[in-house]
Amino acid sequence: MMGTASVLMSEPLLSQAALPGGATAATGAFSLLWLVIALPLLGALILLAGGRRTDAWGHLLATALPIVSFLLGTVMLFAMLGHDDTARTVGQHLYSWIPVAGFNVDVGLVVDPLSVAFVLLITGVGSLIHIYSISYMEHDADRRRFFGYLNLFIASMLLLVLADSYLLLYVGWEGVGLASYLLIGFWNYKPEYATAAKKAFIMNRVGDFGLSVAIMAMFATFGTVSIAGVAAGAPEATKGTLNLIGLLLLLAACGKSAQVPLQAWLGDAMAGPTPVSALIHAATMVTAGVYLIARAHAVFDLAPAAQTAVAIVGAVTLLFGAIVGAAKDDIKKSLAGSTMSQIGYMVLAVGLGPLGYVFAIAHLLTHGFFKANLFLSAGSVMHGMDDEVNMRRYGGLRKAMPLTFIAFIAGYLAILGIPPFAGFFTKDKIIEAAFDKGGAEGWIYGLAALFGAALTAFYMTRIVAMTFFGDKRWADEAHPHESPRLMTVPMLVLAFFSLVGGAMLILGGRFSTWLEPVFGPEPVVTHTIQPVVLTVVTLVAVLASAGLAFRTYAQQAVPATAPAGSFITVAARRDLYGDTVNEAVFMRPGQYLTRFLVFFDNRVIDATVNGLAALIGGLSSRSRRLQTGFARSYALSMFAGATLLIVAVVLVRI
């Protein structure tokens, strides 16, 4: 089957089809691939099982292990650069996991240009955030547990991106979900934080359900769940099946990446400590959905309906998140809206097919840098302001916290897409690719992305203006101060990459060449709008919108309590009624159903059983009275019985 499949294979899939046999066995530096995952996992085990004994040095160990993983990843990157394009996919078989006739799943890792990019992002940004957390969590009694969970997260996320089968990917997928739950609810002595953790976990389950059904459908269709096997079998499957698998994978991506309609958990997930928001809910875990769709591109390329659905979800979410982000006064929730919106861009890009895969991943990487940077800077602001998150209580902080201000501005320039900083190369490319999709579809996606860029400029300028400019609206007891080195240095490193990351990846088509073994050669595009014109239009929109926001929030006084606002503002403050919809559609009917079932259980099932028991009980308590204690009455009943028997016998005989 494999042989015929690769003949039928369309061009972009060729490299994937060759994978099971074609993946080079792991030798040299690659033989250490398993260590990349094992090290953070070991760290998590030591810290969580070791208990208080590891309090003194646990955080140092937990920080060192991802750094070693990062170095291993770097070594692999260079080893990969030394190989030809065709030999850049390296597989490592660890052991046979489920050896059943007809269903063989091996635990195997595969590293290719796509996953090595993720490994570097996860361990690189992860290491910086570990360093930052040493200082950020210094006064928390449970810092060791926090680092244990962080290491668990890193290990799970690495497993997710290095898995060679969807089933093993699912293990990592659940692992990051667990780590996310544990970390959102890290301060679970506050009931609302514990609720936020539960909410994230439960909403993610909806998506996980999609992934598990997708895996079952893959096995039913292709007889295998390995990523390469599915890619090889895809051309022979029917459109309907591929669309079904695609839509189920999209459901999974929606849950993990907080896309509409499963978006409501991300805002509440900000209950976790800020480094968690930066690492899990901005830079890495929430982008797993984008990774999943990009990984399964062989399925999506042949399932146009599912692909369109992906693009629509992305376009809707990028506007949704931006509108929510523009109305929130909580700096972290505003950034969460922004994360949702930026991931919307990536999902839109992967929904565009071969046009957008590379830009989606490029934007994912630069977003990982600048959004982690923005969150860490926000954390630094909160650190200096006694954990105040309300931006109406900030103002004029640029003098008090110059380094934080510089880092934040770097992230700000990157996300706005001001040339020559990161977002300009990655986000504007997505807008361009959306227009290049062509037809009415292309115009809708393109205009949505363009409008989203203007909104992005608005809410980001609003955050910067309310936090760093304008009057001081601090609480009386606030004494803002710059954060310690351990926090500012990681921020500044990320700020550096926020500024230059985009140029490093995109200039000269470097990244699309790099990802060619995975996604195939760059397609030839016919531009709907000339890139130069589009760039100018985007820039004008961004600057106009940023200017408007700056005039409103920096040059005019910001009231200490939020004004009533128009109906859009009110809606956006309430997450565009995301929770209301969930409550109306799922929670209330669910409650009514349970109430009905309780009623049915009490009044029908219990009533039947209890009624029967009461009947028998009543009958027996009456017949009990026959037992009088008088021997002669028993003798009489025996006599009567014997007489009856004899009469009966005599009557039958006659």
Place this chain on the structure above:
Amino acid sequence: MSPTAYLVVASLLFTLGAAGVLIRRNAIVVFMCVELMLNACNLAFVSFSRLNGSLDGQVMAFFVMVVAAAEVVVGLAIIVSIFRTRRSASVDDANLLKY
């Protein structure tokens, strides 16, 4: 030989015994009436045995006597014990074991 006369006597004895068990209150008398019923049965057994010329009925009669003897031993012991504790031999007074 006609068994009628024997069977009539046996029936009479059995009826007397049954009536005694149902009517009399004194445990000893009730006990004797039970014996009377058993012996009525024995008489019927022996008559049929004689009539049929086989020994089965006579053997059965011996069994009944043995059982009756054993029963008398246990029964009288219970009656004496009840009489000692309750100063009464009336079967209606021994009515604690009830609902």
